[in-house]
Amino acid sequence: MQSCPSCGYAAPDLSHAAPGVEQLVKSPGYIGCPGAFARHAYILERLGFYADAGWTALHGAWVFDDEGQEHAARRLRAAAISYWKEGKAAGQHFMETTAEEFAIVTDLLRRLGDFDQAQATARVALNDDHLPGLIQDTLRFQLSLIQARDTACHALAELPPRPRGGVRVTLE
Secondary structure (H helix, E strand, O other): OEEOOOOOOEEOOOOOOOOOHHHHHOOHHHHOOOOHHHHHHHHHHHOOOHHHHHHHHHHHHHHHHHOOOHHHHHHHHHHHHHHHHHHHHOOOOOOOOHHHHHHHHHHHHHHHOOHHHHHHHHHHHHOOOOOOHHHHHHHHHHHHHHHOOOOOOOOHHHOOOOOOOOOOOOOO
């Protein structure tokens, strides 16, 4: 992500800006954004590119994670969810499938410490009888992390192996 040192415009490529961006860069909402990714996400959201705004905010959260700036990372995770909600209301998708959307939102809610909402989101998704195995496993793993009140970063490599020839069941 590039950032103009004179005006603060942030984008992957500073040589191109959509019409109206000049006014957005001067707005109080833009100026208050923490970092280049948040500023670019703000512009994308104002232009109606909600899915891209959410992903840009999430990438910014990951940068802040790497820098040890937990508060800023949390703020951008919450922004990503908000942008994606706006996008869903506008008929936009932010993943290839709804199941994948449920999985990423569950993870973000858990990372934010919103365990009740994360659990509810995972359970709604797990009610789908046609979930791909990887999504099922991911959501079940998320439920175990939620139960442990774990807000840390985790990887798919941590998923327990699938049972051989069997089907996983969820006990209520």
